[in-house]
Amino acid sequence: MTKWAICCPGKSLGLYQTTKKIEALQPDFRVAVNGAILSDIPFDYWAVQDLEVFAAIGNISLAVFPVLRISKAVLWVPARWVVDIKRYHAGVSAVFDLFKKELFPSDSKMALAEAMPFGRELEWQEYTLLAAIALAVIKGGVIIHIFGADWAGQGYFADKLENNRTLHNDKRWQRERMMFEIIQKECARNGVHVVREEAYV
Numbered sequence: 057m058t059k060w061a062i063c064c065p066g067k068s069l070g071l072y073q074t075t076k077k078i079e080a081l082q083p084d085f086r087v088a089v090n091g092a093i094l095s096d097i098p099f100d101y102w103a104v105q106d107l108e109v110f111a112a113i114g115n116i117s118l119a120v121f122p123v124l125r126i127s128k129a130v131l132w133v134p135a136r137w138v139v140d141i142k143r144y145h146a147g148v149s150a151v152f153d154l155f156k157k158e159l160f161p162s163d164s165k166m167a168l169a170e171a172m173p174f175g176r177e178l179e180w181q182e183y184t185l186l187a188a189i190a191l192a193v194i195k196g197g198v199i200i201h202i203f204g205a206d207w208a209g210q211g212y213f214a215d216k217l218e219n220n221r222t223l224h225n226d227k228r229w230q231r232e233r234m235m236f237e238i239i240q241k242e243c244a245r246n247g248v249h250v251v252r253e254e255a256y257v
Contacts, residue, residue, distance in 0.1 A: 058084045060192040060200045063099075064185055065091035069204030077253060081201055087188045088129060092204060102129040102155075103188035105181065107137070107145055114148030127154040132191045134162030134181075160187065175242040183232050186239055193248055200243070202252040207233050 061083035068074055069092055078086070078097060088099040090109050104110050110133075131152075138159070141152045161167035168181045168190055180190040185205055192200045207229040240250045 058195070058197050058199075060085050060087065060195075060197040062087045062089060062103075062185065062188045062192065062200060062202050063092040063095065063097060064089045064202065064204035064206075065095075066204040066206030068206050069095055074203055074253075078203060083201065085192070085195070085197070087132070087191060089184050089188050089204075093129065099129040101132050101158075101188075101191060103132040103184050103191060105134060105184045105187060107140060110137075110141075110152070111145040111148050114145075114151040127151075129155070131155040131157040132188070133157065133159060135159040136162045158191075160190070174246045175239065178239055178242060179235065180239070182235055185232070186235060189239060189243070189250060193243065198248060200248065200250045202250065205236070205252055 059081065061078050061081055063069055063078070063086065075097070085100045086097060087101040087103055088095070088097070089103050090106070091113060093099060093102045093113060137152070142149050161171055162181070165179070165181065166176075168187065169176050169178055172178075172180060172190060172193065174193075180186050185202070189200060189202075236252070240252075243250045
């Protein structure tokens with residue numbers, strides 16, 4: 057039985073009580089979703105689907121953060137990135153090359169779903185949180201705790217993580233919550249317990 061902590065970059069991730077909860081949980085594996093990789097939490101995996109997010113964080117890391125610290129995490133990214141990074145974001149291809157990678161199929165919208173042990177009709181790729189849950193399921197996770205998925209308001213726990221595709225409105229949060237709950241129920245039917253840890257900011 058493996059226990060996973062998946063950390064999203066919502067404002068609650070920066071709270072002291074969130075850090076203490078994660079420490080108390082003592083997960084076997086920790087996954088950063090998008091900008092959460094820049095927190096002080098040591099991560100085993102970094103789930104990213106948006107090239108612009110990786111490029112923005114790669115540029116921040118080159119300028120400010122110790123790249124070698126974040127590159128200890130294994131990247132969980134779409135397989136097409138092997139080509140797309142060099143084609144569209146060559147400036148951070150050196151950062152990309154620092155990481156060990158586990159690639160998920162991305163030749164169609166449902167490619168990741170088709171590789172899942174269950175829920176093959178669900179859109180596991182629609183949001184990076186869902187793709188991170190897919191990683192935990194594929195790796196045999198039985199208990200999956202979600203931190204920092206606030207689904208409300210604007211902004212992240214850290215500055216400079218926005219890009220031109222950032223969308224933080226009620227409609228987006230409602231859709232992500234709805235899709236999460238569908239996947240959460242499907243996981244429960246298959247013996248995987250997914251719990252979202254709420255934190256108020």
